[in-house]
Amino acid sequence: MSLPRIGVFDSGVGGLTVLKAIAEQLSAHYIYFGDTARLPYGTKSAGTVARYAIAASRFLESQNIDLLVIACNTATALALPAIEDAARVPVIGVVEPGASMAAEISRNSAAIVIATDATVSSHAYRDALKRHGLASLEKACPLFVPLVEEGWIEHPVTEQVARIYLDEAMAQASPGADVLVLACTHYPLIAPLLRRILPPSIQIVDSAESTARVVKQTLGGITEAASRELRAASSESASSRMTGGADRRATPMVAAPSLSEHRTFRFYVTDSTEKFKRLATRFLGRQVDRVEHVDLE
Amino acid sequence: MSLPRIGVFDSGVGGLTVLKAIAEQLSAHYIYFGDTARLPYGTKSAGTVARYAIAASRFLESQNIDLLVIACNTATALALPAIEDAARVPVIGVVEPGASMAAEISRNSAAIVIATDATVSSHAYRDALKRHGLASLEKACPLFVPLVEEGWIEHPVTEQVARIYLDEAMAQASPGADVLVLACTHYPLIAPLLRRILPPSIQIVDSAESTARVVKQTLGGITEAASRELRAASSESASSRMTGGADRRATPMVAAPSLSEHRTFRFYVTDSTEKFKRLATRFLGRQVDRVEHVDLE
Numbered sequence: 001m002s003l004p005r006i007g008v009f010d011s012g013v014g015g016l017t018v019l020k021a022i023a024e025q026l027s028a029h030y031i032y033f034g035d036t037a038r039l040p041y042g043t044k045s046a047g048t049v050a051r052y053a054i055a056a057s058r059f060l061e062s063q064n065i066d067l068l069v070i071a072c073n074t075a076t077a078l079a080l081p082a083i084e085d086a087a088r089v090p091v092i093g094v095v096e097p098g099a100s101m102a103a104e105i106s107r108n109s110a111a112i113v114i115a116t117d118a119t120v121s122s123h124a125y126r127d128a129l130k131r132h133g134l135a136s137l138e139k140a141c142p143l144f145v146p147l148v149e150e151g152w153i154e155h156p157v158t159e160q161v162a163r164i165y166l167d168e169a170m171a172q173a174s175p176g177a178d179v180l181v182l183a184c185t186h187y188p189l190i191a192p193l194l195r196r197i198l199p200p201s202i203q204i205v206d207s208a209e210s211t212a213r214v215v216k217q218t219l220g221g222i223t224e225a226a227s228r229e230l231r232a233a234s235s236e237s238a239s240s241r242m243t244g245g246a247d248r249r250a251t252p253m254v255a256a257p258s259l260s261e262h263r264t265f266r267f268y269v270t271d272s273t274e275k276f277k278r279l280a281t282r283f284l285g286r287q288v289d290r291v292e293h294v295d296l297e
Numbered sequence: 298m299s300l301p302r303i304g305v306f307d308s309g310v311g312g313l314t315v316l317k318a319i320a321e322q323l324s325a326h327y328i329y330f331g332d333t334a335r336l337p338y339g340t341k342s343a344g345t346v347a348r349y350a351i352a353a354s355r356f357l358e359s360q361n362i363d364l365l366v367i368a369c370n371t372a373t374a375l376a377l378p379a380i381e382d383a384a385r386v387p388v389i390g391v392v393e394p395g396a397s398m399a400a401e402i403s404r405n406s407a408a409i410v411i412a413t414d415a416t417v418s419s420h421a422y423r424d425a426l427k428r429h430g431l432a433s434l435e436k437a438c439p440l441f442v443p444l445v446e447e448g449w450i451e452h453p454v455t456e457q458v459a460r461i462y463l464d465e466a467m468a469q470a471s472p473g474a475d476v477l478v479l480a481c482t483h484y485p486l487i488a489p490l491l492r493r494i495l496p497p498s499i500q501i502v503d504s505a506e507s508t509a510r511v512v513k514q515t516l517g518g519i520t521e522a523a524s525r526e527l528r529a530a531s532s533e534s535a536s537s538r539m540t541g542g543a544d545r546r547a548t549p550m551v552a553a554p555s556l557s558e559h560r561t562f563r564f565y566v567t568d569s570t571e572k573f574k575r576l577a578t579r580f581l582g583r584q585v586d587r588v589e590h591v592d593l594e
Contacts, residue, residue, distance in 0.1 A: 037341055037342075037345060038335070040337075044334055044568050044569070045334075045568060045569060048334060048568070117572075142443060142446070142447055143440070143443050143444065143447055143454075145443075146439060146440050146442075146443040147440065149439070150439055150440055156457075157440075157454060157457055157458055157461070160453075160454055160457070161454055164454070271341050271342060271345070272341075272342060275414075
């Protein structure tokens, strides 16, 4: 048995915050697919998004993944059932984990959701939160993504924009709202800035972290088994060399000090790899040198 | 003979500033095509952009246009020769008219060009300005498009962002730079704000207006002829009713007080018509109610 192979799909770089959150918790081979030639999905119809997302899922399944994470709010909101129908592996979207975490944390059963225009228009979070018994106010914050992509993570302009958006949201929300759901995969990068602005009574739910928790739960069994096997292999490797096998899922074994070293990453995008590399390094907090181009059209 | 039919193509709404500038100068039937399902072009490769732009050109040619305006900086920069090769009508891009106007105005032969990341990376303006003997500094201003689309046209945040971008640009540019080229079709909306911030020694060249001037020159003959015919038709219509003809280019004749009334507009987009309608009304400064969806894929 080998480490699990986790496919992570987004229309662009945003899903890298989800990848990062999962990788901080789980040893695995990660295969990331960013459909950068066709982003943003937010302006596209549900049918188009489903078609693109299913093509991406097929590509990731061709990489022998054990689990597929739809790290894209628009694709989750508009096409999760269609993707699940088409996929042969378990599929985890980003909406339900965030809503579920918000429900656990909120004492007053009232949340504020900040997201892109497209996610707000879909009302996917409002509906998911409602199923958990929470009222919500959804607020579109369309400038946050370009501000994050400009690299203005800690910047007076971003703070000014955040104050405007959050003031508007809090003025419209239920006075008891005590949770702010970051319902866009770009937003975790400005979570510290948002934390400073928010009143202490409001807690932040990061849907990247929430999704990572669900992925960990879902893969718990596989990881436990892999963990036992790795420990055994590591103690063996002290006395004997590993020989390469024909199994393409074979884990490159090293005498690592801990399980946390057992991660590999592959990145595929449908358009220019340069911008992706630059942003990916910022999003992941680690150098991303190798990004491969794939044409799905 | 009838009014000219002008096709205007952009990846989204930005080209509407070009359409507006042309329509302020020319009586015509305008057919606008926004490839909103596949925007932004800026992240796409030259080959992909050329393919999309040629498909759009074919659609517009199927509407019997006499002239095609590529009101998209990315498509002009990356694919104008390919579009010209494929088209059967004259094609006018937005880069050369802006560069030519800048060359006319600049006394010191030095310009600052502000644009999106993609247009800057293409260096299309730098090269065009160089052909006119001008040195230039190209500055990417990626937050301007989302700020304009957010509707923050006259807003403290936009002013703060503009000051940051323009200060950086002026610090890097030749000290004699006396022209600022708005090399993105969204930027004319914030031209008044930019004008307030800029030193009086720097003049603004709006590439939408520059393009309109070239379109007018190119269509001069046709318009003159149409103008004479319209005047004749208008005087006839006082005594006799017009009868509908089979010619699909037939102009709906009304006893209009001036030639400036003779404009019709049709809008086609490849994705959701709602966001387009909302933005189009802001960009054109007139209500846009009817937008048709086209699928080119």
